[in-house]
Amino acid sequence: MRSFLPLLGKELRALFYSPIAYIIIAVFLVLMGYSFTLTLFLNKFATLIHIFFQSAGLLFLLIPIITMRLFAEERKAGTLELLLTAPVRESQVVLAKYVASMAVVLAMIALTGAYGIVLAAFGSPDLGPIYSGYIGLALLASTLVSLGLIVSALTSNQVVAAIVTIGISFLLWTIDSLAGMLPEGLERILISLSLLAHFTPFATGALYTSDVGFFVSTTLLALFLAMRALARR
């Protein structure tokens, strides 16, 4: 713990002292604000379902931009050598980067809470689906951040890290589309791997422990693999 806090501080400073975090948050809020306003005026329904799906889509593009530099930049600059030869555990380094990235993403998601407040002020939205939608977004973000961490731990090229993370994330989002073409056993496996299949219930107001378990376990597995990737030197 003694080494974790300075590591976390360094990561937060790197994100918030540079324009990266602010630009990503600003772009996300502008696009979501535009979408929220447009949909509200057209549909006049007090719901955020469409916002949750559109947020998820944007997270697929923006999270890899946050995570691409985490290890790739340090490896290229040589500072990873400085860090890993200090008396710290690989797990502390990985967790510090994960927590700092999640802080940015959660701040970004939390700011869209203003839409819920607007709906509550001018209508009577069903709050259950709104809460579950936010829980789903946070869990989806956690899986995407940890996926980005593994990829970044395997390369020193930030662009490669971002593109590969986007590719893997989209494949996992839509992998259930392939299911219909496959035999029954494989079909079930593909559906169980689909991020979309596990996210949809959250966005529509249903909260299943199996979906929570899926996102938590994929996060833990990805973080573990990122630690292994770092340890394999």
Place this chain on the structure above:
Amino acid sequence: MVTPVIVAENLTKYYGSRLAVDRVSFDVRPNEVMGLLGPNGSGKSTILRILTGYLRPTSGTASIAGYDVVTHGLDARGHVGYVPEDVPLYTQMRVNEFLEFMGRVRGLDTKRLSASVDEVVERLSLGRVRQLLISKLSRGYRQRVAIAQALLGKPKLLVLDEPTNGLDPRQIIEVRELIRTLSRELSIIVTSHILAEIERVAHRVAILLDGKLLSVHVLGGQDGQTRLRVRLRAADEAALRTHLGSVPGLSIIEAAPSLGIYVLDSAPGTAYAIQALVQGGFAIEEVSATGSGLEELFLRLTEGAQR
């Protein structure tokens, strides 16, 4: 018996199928400066990276202050300060901020951290640039910052990978002096592909080629001996040996008779050795003081190994 700070036994490292370090064994004693000398690609940096825990050896063991670098890596790394070759630093941080970060990562509590940062800032003369961004510093100052972070918390071992690379002559002299001063407090392992650099600072030198340790050489000048490199005209080696054998305090350390080059140890000093040679009727063409017979040894070993 003195317990070594580093004990490396049969260290071997493969990168894929390429053998980078081949069964290298050596030790480093307290307050000793050990030089690793070898051409680029001879495995020097790989050995340092294994010792500092950045790379894992394919086989063999290494321990720092009694802690195995693989099985007790955290404890071993707690005793090491490391300055990698290209001096990587967090350039977006200020010098003070960076040193405090590295100190905290090394587990220093607030009280010790402040005292330790002040001490290294003073020692490396960083006071003037303490509040500056590292990205604004010159190469020389960056090198000082890198050494300063390595000294935080008083490690038992300082590991310097090519510490004079890219420095101007004045900065090279400063680094050399610093190594000498620091060796009174801790052990140092330093790499270089420049023979003269190693010769000036190290007590012992491990000569590496193609990942193999060819020899560990004790440098002269450590016990009050003056070591001279002389070039004689048309000298008969046997006659020279016979003559010097009768002169007390003089001995031949290395000989390259075909070139007329001899390395001599002279306890009474340079003038005494020259006088003895002249009295023996040997025509001296060149005399230079040398810390060792390292140059001759290095050429002989590396030529022999490459043949």
